[in-house]
Amino acid sequence: xxxxxxxxxxxxxxxxxxxxLATVFMLFSWxxxxxxxxxxxxxxxxxLKRGER
Amino acid sequence: xxxxxxxxxxxxxxxxxxxxxxxASNWCGWIALVLIIAGLYYGLVDSPPDYQQxxxxxxxxxxxxxxxxxxxxxxxxxxxxxxxxxxxxxxSSAFANASAPVGAMxxxxxxxxxxxxxxxxxxxxxxxxxxxxxxxxxLFLYLGYMALNSAIEDRETAARATAILALVGxxxxxxxxxxxxxxxTLHQGATVTKLDKPSIHISMLIPLLLMxxxxxxxxxxxxxxxxRCELLEREQGxxxxxxxxGGERGE
Amino acid sequence: MSEAKxxxxxxxxxxxxxxxxxxxRAQMMNPLLFFVIVVSLFPLGLDxxxxxxxxxxxxxxxxxxxxxxxxxxxxxxxSDFEDGSLEQLLxxxxxxxxxxxxxxxAHWLVSGLPLLLLAPLLGMLLNLGSEGLFPLLAxxxxxxxxxxxxxxxxxxLTVGLRGGGVLLSLLILPLFIPVLIFAAAAVxxxxxxxxxxxxxxxxxxxxxxxxxxxxxxxxxxxxxxxN
Numbered sequence: 001x002x003x004x005x006x007x008x009x010x011x012x013x014x015x016x017x018x019x020x021l022a023t024v025f026m027l028f029s030w031x032x033x034x035x036x037x038x039x040x041x042x043x044x045x046x047x048l049k050r051g052e053r
Numbered sequence: 054x055x056x057x058x059x060x061x062x063x064x065x066x067x068x069x070x071x072x073x074x075x076x077a078s079n080w081c082g083w084i085a086l087v088l089i090i091a092g093l094y095y096g097l098v099d100s101p102p103d104y105q106q107x108x109x110x111x112x113x114x115x116x117x118x119x120x121x122x123x124x125x126x127x128x129x130x131x132x133x134x135x136x137x138x139x140x141x142x143x144x145s146s147a148f149a150n151a152s153a154p155v156g157a158m159x160x161x162x163x164x165x166x167x168x169x170x171x172x173x174x175x176x177x178x179x180x181x182x183x184x185x186x187x188x189x190x191x192l193f194l195y196l197g198y199m200a201l202n203s204a205i206e207d208r209e210t211a212a213r214a215t216a217i218l219a220l221v222g223x224x225x226x227x228x229x230x231x232x233x234x235x236x237x238t239l240h241q242g243a244t245v246t247k248l249d250k251p252s253i254h255i256s257m258l259i260p261l262l263l264m265x266x267x268x269x270x271x272x273x274x275x276x277x278x279x280x281r282c283e284l285l286e287r288e289q290g291x292x293x294x295x296x297x298x299g300g301e302r303g304e
Numbered sequence: 305m306s307e308a309k310x311x312x313x314x315x316x317x318x319x320x321x322x323x324x325x326x327x328x329r330a331q332m333m334n335p336l337l338f339f340v341i342v343v344s345l346f347p348l349g350l351d352x353x354x355x356x357x358x359x360x361x362x363x364x365x366x367x368x369x370x371x372x373x374x375x376x377x378x379x380x381x382x383s384d385f386e387d388g389s390l391e392q393l394l395x396x397x398x399x400x401x402x403x404x405x406x407x408x409x410a411h412w413l414v415s416g417l418p419l420l421l422l423a424p425l426l427g428m429l430l431n432l433g434s435e436g437l438f439p440l441l442a443x444x445x446x447x448x449x450x451x452x453x454x455x456x457x458x459x460x461l462t463v464g465l466r467g468g469g470v471l472l473s474l475l476i477l478p479l480f481i482p483v484l485i486f487a488a489a490a491v492x493x494x495x496x497x498x499x500x501x502x503x504x505x506x507x508x509x510x511x512x513x514x515x516x517x518x519x520x521x522x523x524x525x526x527x528x529x530x531n
Contacts, residue, residue, distance in 0.1 A: 005098070009108035014173055018166040019097075022115045026271060029158045033151075033278040040285045045298045047289075193478040200474050204465050213528045214461050218475060221457055221521055225479050228510070232482035239489055 067284050068293035070144035074277035074284075081274035088267035096260035103257070110257070112170040118265040119163035120184070122272060123191055124226075126156030130198075131223035134216035143287065144280070146212040149219065150202060151279030155272055157195035164188050183237035187230050194222050208287045313398045314406045321410035324383075331379075336418050339372035343426045354431045361430035362491035363484075365440065368426075369419055369448065370480050374473045376415035377455040380407065381463045381526070390463070391530055400526065401519035408456050408519065416448030432495070439494035439504075443487035446507040453511075453518035454479050460525035482510065 008015045063069055096114035103110035130152040137146030167185050168178040179185070198218055205211035253261070288294050325332050346364045347357055384390040393403055423444055427437050458476035462468035490503035 008111070009102055011107060011109040011111075011173055014109055014169045015111050018112045018115055018169045021165050021169075022119070022162055025158050025162050029155060029275055030271075032154075033275065033282050036282045037278065037285065040282060041298055044285070044289055044294060048295060048298055190478050190481060193474070197475040197478065200471055201461060204462070204467070204471055210528060210531065214525065217457070217521060217525050217528065218461060221454075221479070224517070225482075228482050229478070232485045236485045236489065 065142045065144050067143050067147075067288050067291070070147075071281055071284050071293075071297070074281050078274045078277035078281075081270045081277065085267050085270035085274055088263055088270060092260050092263035092267050095256075095263060100256045100260055106174065109170060109173045112166055113257070114260050114264045116163060116166040116170055117261060118268045119159045119166060120188060121265060122268050123156060123160040123163050123188060125269075126152050126159060126272060127191065127194070127219075127226065128223060130156060131219040134212075134219045138213050138216040143212075144284065146216060147280045147283035147287065148276060150212060150215065150283050151276045152272075153195055153199050153202065153215075154279065155275050157192065157199065159268070159272075160188055160192045160195055164192060181237070183234050186237070187233050190229055190233070191226070194226070198222070310398060310402060313396070314402055317393075317403055317406040318410050321407055322413065325410065325414040332376075332414050335372045335376040335415055336422060338375055339368050339419060340422060340426065342368040342371060344429060347430070357431040358433065358495075359492075361427065361432040362436065362440065362488040362495075364430060365423060365426055365432075366443075366447075366484050366488045366491075369444065370451065370477065370484060372419065373415065373448065373451040373455060373480075374476065376411070377452070377459050377476070378469045378472060380411050380456060380459045385463050385530075390526070394527065394530060400523035404456065404460075404522045404526070405519045408452050408522075411456070412449050412452040416444075416452055419448055420444050432491075435497070436491050436495040439500055440491045442504060443490050443507060446504065446511055447483045447487045450483050450507070450511050450514045451480060453514040456522040457518055457525055460522045460529060463526070463529050483507065486510075 006012060006016075064073055092114060096111055100111075102108045130149045133145045133152070134149035136142060137144075137149055164185065167188065171180055171182075171185070172178050198215055201218055202211050202215045205214055285294060343364055346360065350356060350360070381390055384393070394400060396403070420441055423440055424437055427440055432440065455472075455476050458472045458479075461475065462472045465471060486503045486506050490500040490507070493503070494500050
């Protein structure tokens with residue numbers, strides 16, 4: 001039953017690669033702006049500190 | 054200016070939009086997650102295999118929504134770029150610029166899953182089928198937009214230049230699409246467009262629509278996040294950014 | 305009175321650009337030479353078998369025409385940008401789209417029209433039949449102005465950018481695809497004895513649309529790039 005599910009009627013490679021690609025792409029695209037925003041805020045804060053001194 | 058309602062006008066200020074985008078991003082993200090889980094369950098477990106294509110038809114639940122998104126995002130991108138350029142609304146052009154990478158991602162995903170679906174159906178990964186070819190050209194358009202955006206140093210100029218490009222693109226997309234369709238019928242080989250019109254059953258329609266909405270909310274969540282970055286980058290010296298950063302440091 | 309002035313401005317600019325091109329005629333020849341060389345590479349890279357060449361001729365000639373157009377487009381606003389006359393152009397009281405149209409027309413006369421003269425020669429090299437020759441000229445006559453018109457938008461967006469030439473081709477080549485598809489198919493169909501008025505009409509309407517819209521977009525893009 002479970003192995004049937006993973007077997008996907010013989011199309012396992014195509015189906016699972018598709019879903020894996022979708023997962024990887026969407027996760028990457030999800031994380032990227034979060035990291036960028038954090039880095040930006042840190043950079044701006046650092047520049048601000050330097051400017052205030 | 055009276056065309057724009059007051060609340061929208063207030064929202065469109067970079068500071069307010071930044072806050073709004075953060076909240077909206079989180080909400081859309083949760084909605085997308087729920088929809089994706091439901092879509093995956095109905096798509097991979099609950100729905101029966103297609104009577105012609107077997108389980109390979111399950112690729113449809115990522116391929117078709119991604120292909121829909123690739124077109125949808127371009128139109129949204131062009132419209133918000135136009136609004137941003139005409140009324141000089143920074144939030145709107147930030148939204149447009151933020152849309153491009155997400156749209157390109159969906160286009161690439163549609164292409165790759167289309168190829169993976171094509172292999173069991175056609176026997177080869179790539180066929181110059183009308184839909185795949187259109188997607189490929191759309192990917193070129195997205196990449197061109199992003200290349201122009203990164204080539205121009207000044208963010209204001211970049212926003213306005215890319216707006217023009219997006220508008221030119223949106224005028225051209227129907228023409229390109231029509232040309233490719235026509236070209237495809239002209240050179241129709243042995244390949245049958247099996248990807249089209251799979252007389253869709255309700256049990257397949259449910260996961261398809263779930264995934265389509267999930268992708269829409271994912272896009273919104275993602276693009277709001279990116280728009281925040283765009284705004285931060287453009288408005289670095291502005292008071293609201295300094296207050297924001299200073300406030301966060303103080304806490 | 306003002307209409308007459310407009311006409312004067314248009315033709316003055318057109319004549320100036322043609323004069324400039326004439327003075328740099330050696331430079332203007334380069335894209336044409338490129339066109340010929342690219343086309344002659346195909347038999348060498350593929351197979352000089354007449355049947356094959358006959359089949360690929362329309363597509364090869366049209367792809368080479370697109371590439372040659374890309375090369376020549378790069379120079380459309382460049383020298384004007386470098387010597388500052390482009391900024392002067394933006395400051396004149398005349399409507400910018402009209403002046404842009406004069407520049408596009410000059411560009412087409414210098415780089416598009418000569419392709420028409422070379423095409424029969426290349427058709428011969430690629431074993432294109434006599435039935436295909438007239439349609440090839442017709443599609444070039446309708447298609448190359450579209451390349452100049454759409455291309456001008458891209459040039460205006462990338463003028464003054466470093467590495468603008470490569471960027472230009474990324475932006476513009478995908479937009480040329482409809483022209484390529486319909487023009488090459490028209491020539492191929494004509495060779496097969498199929499009626500091609502539909503394709504020519506489509507190219508004609510593309511030309512009309514590009515003629516109406518492209519100068520506006522180019523003018524807007526120039527104002528953005530130079531601000």
